[in-house]
Amino acid sequence: MAPTTKAAGDGSGLMEMSWDPITRIVGSLGIHTKIDFKAKRVAECYSTSSVFRGYSVFMRGKDPRDAHFITSRICGICGDNHATCSVYAQNMAYGVKPPHLGEWIINLGEAAEYMFDHNIFQENLVGVDYCEKMVKETNPGVLEQAERTEAPHAGDHGYRTIADIMRALNPIEGEFYREALQVSRYTREMFCLMEGRHVHPSTLYPGGVGTVATVQLFTDYLTRLMRYVEFMKKVVPLHDDLFDFFYEALPGYEEVGRRRVLLGCWGSLNDPDHCDFTYRRMTDWGRKMFVTPGVVVDGKLVTNDLTEINLGIRILLGSSYYEDWEGRDLFVARDPLGNPVDPRHPWNQHTIPAPQKRDFDDKYSWVMSPRWFDGKDHLALDTGGGPIARLWSTALSGLVDIGYIKATGHSVRINLPRSMTKPEATFEWKIPAWSNAIERNRARTYFQAYAAAAALHFTEKALEEVRAGRHKTWERFEVPDESIGCGFTEAVRGVLSHHMVIRDGKIANYHPYPPTPWNASVRDSYGTPGPYEDAVQNTPIFEENPPENFKGIDIMRAVRSFDPCLPCGVHMYVGGGRTLQRMHVPTGLSGLGG
Structure with a gap:
């Protein structure tokens, strides 16, 4: 089942996509992006944690x-x-x-x-x-x-x-x-x-x-x-x-x-x-x-x-x-x-x-x-x-x-x-x-x-x-x-x-x-992004899939190269308050589960 997507809503022509959580410790790491599919590049990235x-x-x-x-x-x-x-x-x-x-x-x-x-x-x-x-x-x-x-x-x-x-x-x-x-x-x-x-x-x-x-x-x-x-x-x-x-x-x-x-x-x-x-x-x-x-x-x-x-x-x-x-x-x-x-x-x-x-x-x-x-x-x-x-x-x-x-x-x-x-x-x-x-x-x-x-x-x-x-x-x-x-x-x-x-x-x-x-x-008091944010928002997209079937593999490779902790469950937020749930075995394969 391919995720649906939605324009970012700011008139930029960017696509808003998020993976949250993508970590195996507590499942609290989220990566939130805006992607320019025409330029095949991640335009913005925010790293979040939902657990204190x-x-x-x-x-x-x-x-x-x-x-x-x-x-x-x-x-x-x-x-x-x-x-x-x-x-x-x-x-x-x-x-x-x-x-x-x-x-x-x-x-x-x-x-x-x-x-x-x-x-x-x-x-x-x-x-x-x-x-x-x-x-x-x-x-x-x-x-x-x-x-x-x-x-x-x-x-x-x-x-x-x-x-x-x-x-x-x-x-x-x-x-x-x-x-x-x-x-x-x-x-x-x-x-x-x-x-x-x-x-x-x-x-x-x-x-x-x-x-x-x-x-x-x-x-x-x-x-x-x-x-x-x-x-x-x-x-x-x-x-x-x-x-x-x-x-x-x-x-x-x-x-x-x-x-x-x-x-x-x-x-x-x-x-x-x-x-x-x-x-x-x-x-x-x-x-x-x-x-x-x-x-x-x-x-x-x-x-x-x-x-x-x-x-x-x-x-x-x-x-x-x-x-x-x-x-x-x-x-x-x-x-x-x-x-x-x-x-x-x-x-x-x-x-x-x-x-x-x-x-x-x-x-x-x-x-x-x-x-x-x-x-x-x-x-x-x-x-x-x-x-x-x-x-x-x-x-x-x-x-x-x-x-x-x-x-x-x-x-x-x-x-x-x-x-x-x-x-x-x-x-x-x-x-x-x-x-x-x-x-x-x-x-x-x-x-x-x-x-x-x-x-x-x-x-x-x-x-x-x-x-x-x-x-x-x-x-x-x-x-x-x-x-x-x-x-x-x-x-x-x-x-x-x-x-x-x-x-x-x-x-x-x-x-x-x-x-x-x-x-x-996260972005600090001087506006400097954190390392995940910085590394992902400069990442080009090499994946061959179109936006409607996008898996985000290049983004995931970028984040996982830092050895965060990997997912036992992932859901994708697609903008406008709509969330598509996708449960995974802890391997990172986006095509498993339904």
């Missing part, structure tokens, strides 16, 4: 030691990233440094989460946007060309043509789709070996972990990891072939989802040889992370200093449903180094909800507008879904060199050792010409290999600790009456920070900032 979560409200007054257990429930997919980030913030606030082994175990858990989540998203969710059924439905001419195009790396992944790759991605019945589902099972097992339970860890605490570390534990992890290493040697060349083909088949496709290079990465995977979680040394130990933090503007590295990154964060309200807190008392006037902390910094934020009717000329979303202030402009940084920002920042800094991974200043080289049936392989992610849908997706594949390579290093370091008789995984601590802390890491989808203020031994203020507020943010 309120964690920053009900965290007040809680025991700080409960923070990671509570905040992991922010998300049913990347809850462990929140728990980890909260623990980092608590470590700083309590002044505790976990034992080395505890940190290696956390790194192994986080690496497993990257492998698990990127795999299931890339192959079983966003991959469906490029499968045979979807391409046949939206671009039959492209599928015909795919049938005639031999895959350059067929010897590595086993699929002779690009169309064979597309068929393998068909949901449920595709060979590669089913294989990836099996991978998601044992990567989740890897996480559970380290942190007890997925997705809300049961052995993760400030000061370390409660995991009992043995040679057998790390061997069980390593056997699964080597299966993943084997899988990556197939996955990286497969996706390179698929994504390169789209550039070839659709000249100009690099413009889909493209926006100015404004990338943020907060770094992840701490090195316990350097990280002591003190704020005064955060600049130094931040640069020793195995994923290097950084702000990248127009392809250039602006900073990789976590202290500078922290102080530059601003929370603007813009078009969101909140009252301003301007003029209220500051929780934190200066950081531990004596630097002034801005009133719009998360440490000083007050969350004052003001629900109201949605108005695209005024307030239209529950998502605020996080920005990074460079001293001159409030930059609408995006995470690119996580991996493109991580790889770009790490490549430019050139600081990571651990044998399995080397950042060169212009690329990241990933070395995967010999596995069961495949020889040693080296992959090199090179800084691309664009930050667009295709390159966000490509980076996700390379970062899967990156996470596997990092995990090999972490396993070796953890085994060194155990074999040397250093089995301690947790350090005692005391909760101070007054303190502040901040944690920085990378959730699967990108930047994640937790900011906490303790007074009288209780939480006085707590603000977590995951990647979605950055990516799905």
